[in-house]
Amino acid sequence: MxxxxxxxxxxxxxxxxxxxxxxxxxxxxxxxxxxxxxxxxxxxxxxxxxxxxVSSGWFDSSVSFGEPGFEERETISNGLKAAAKSGFTHIALNPNTNPVVDDNGAITSILSKAKNNAVKVAPIGSLTKGSEGVDLAELYDMHQGGAIAFGDHKKSIAHPNLLKLALQYAQNFDGLVLSFPQDNKIAGKGLVNEEVSSTFLGLKGIPALAEELQIIRDLYILEYTGGKLHIPTISTEKSVRLIKEAKKKGLNVSCSVAIHNLLFTDDLLKEFDTNTKVLPPLRTKKDIKALIKGLKEGTIDMVTSDHSPIDIEHKKVEFEYALFGSIGLESAFGALLQLFTLDETIGFLTGSRKRFGLKMPVIxxxxxxxxxxxxxxxxxxxxxxxxxxxxxxxxxxxxxxxxxxxxxxxxxxxxxxx
Structure with missing residues (x-):
């Protein structure tokens, strides 16, 4: 053609x-x-x-679909069409399917279903078997099959020794380990940011401390083990400071922020709209200011749409019972342009490939x-x-x-x- x-x-x-x-x-x-x-x-x-x-093709580091197991949320075929129409030529696909993507066969299956599509898929393998946080999954086999990184999507690594072992083992093949920043013992059954808004609305809160303590722990482990760590979707002012300090020490750490956490505060929760129920939760203006500054100065390495389709049966319910997540591919470009210059926006949409070992296209x-x-x-x-x-x-x-x-x-x- x-x-x-x-x-x-x-x-x-x-x-x-x-x-x-x-x-x-x-x-x-x-x-x-x-x-x-x-x-x-x-x-x-x-x-x-x-x-x-025109720019070089956009890449998103955190996209979820549904297939296999949750096709009612999104299929691979339609998800990739949506990504293409949203301007993306490459996506990293999370392993939160049923069954979980935790072995070579699952990686191969995902790549086979995505073959010949305009949008290229880079699969992320689960860090642990079944994403249950107990035993490491077959990381090297998944790496051989085409996995670009390993993490249990939206599930924190509760056992510190498991993260230690993962970082040590992945160094054998230069693997990238993802650790979701939330201490579940502190987050508990929280639904939204723990602040004035949560108290006013009578909703259980997830304190910033839950994110920051997990990051502190993970950074200490990284300093001990070496290796490559990526912390997806940070959301608080102190998280930015912690990662900035870690980079000054020379630790091989990167992080991302979800685009909706750059625009919306927990004030949006007043309508009890379940579309605003995301993880990490929407925080405060002070947090947003720190996140934007962190992006501009390079402390935060990348943005992501954190695209997470949820079917209507699991969203159009009482706030407490709704699943976390918002789609974001279609709104990514238009939302970023609200905050940043065109050059900055394109830089954020293209620049994260290198961290995942992917080649950067050039015009x-x-x-x-x-x-x-x-x-x-x-x-x-x-x-x-x-x-x-x-x-x-x-x-x-x-x-x-x-x-x-x-x-x-x-x-x-x-x-x-x-």
Whole structure:
């Protein structure tokens, strides 16, 4: 297939065409020519879109679907279509399925189901068998099968020796260990951030201390063992400080923040909308300020949509019984543009690949086409009509977002959002 993109502004600091408005000719999945006013004969499709911008393809480090076991939430096929229409060419897929992705066969099955899709899948294997937090799973076998990291999604490692063993063992193949930051003995049966709002609403709270104590413990263990640790979705001011201090010590640690934790506070809970029930919980303005600063200064390594589809039967119930989670792929770009410059936003959406051992695409002649297409202009109200996922549980519903995602070009695949 021969594609010609007209007057696309390139946002890619690794490209010689960064911040230039160019035509791009793509033939059989490769960028053949980049120039101005290109004259190309026999083009299968010419793409002209209002205020078209392109960047190297976006990557999300924490995406959940449902298949196998929870197909009513999301299938791999439809989930990848939703990711593509949201501008993502690559996702890290969490292991929280039924059965849990905890061996080589499960990794192979996921990759097989995702094969030939425009969006590439990088599976995360469960750290422990069945994600039960008792015995280490077959980490090396999963690594051989294509797993990029290992963690029990949204489940903390209660036993400190288990984390110690995991960090030591994973060093044999340069594996990345994920540890969800929550001490369950302190979090208890908490539902929301422990603050004035939780008291006012009569909801059980999850104190910031539950996150921070777990991070302190994990960092001490990392200092002892060495290895590579990633702490997904931090949410408090002190968590940022702790990780900043650990990096100054030279510890090999990274962390992420969920996009909704950058925009919304626990004040949103007043309506008892179960879409606002997320983990970690929405915190305070002070926490948000620290998280944004942490991102800008590089203490926080990446953002994630933390995409977590939940079927209506488990969301449209009393707040106490609703499952944690919000979808986020469709709103990621528009939400980030509310807070950051375009260059910063694209940097956050593309820059986390390296931590997971994935190659960074670049917009250059001769390179495989791996492009996200978008416009940063305009604003809109996010509604269910903007959602491509099977589940509609979004904390961003009725929020004002910025820009527009047009779709992706990934190799020979062109996906354009309606």
């Amino acid at each position: 021969k594609l010609l993109l007209r007057s696309a502004k390139i946002i890619d600091p690794n490209s010689p065409h960064h911040h230039k408005k160019m035509d791009l000719f793509i033939k059989d999945g490769r960028i053949e020519k980049i120039g101005t006013s290109l004259k190309i004969s026999e083009v299968d499709k010419e793409i002209k879109l209002k205020d078209l911008h 250059k002649e001769g390179k495989r086409a791996n492009l996200s297409m978008f416009s940063p202009e305009g604003t809109y109200t996010f509604t269910t009509e903007n959602i491509h996922s099977s589940s509609k549980n979004s904390v961003f519903l009725d929020s004002k977002l910025c820009g527009k995602v047009y779709g992706i070009i990934s190799g020979k695949n062109l996906i354009v959002s309606e």
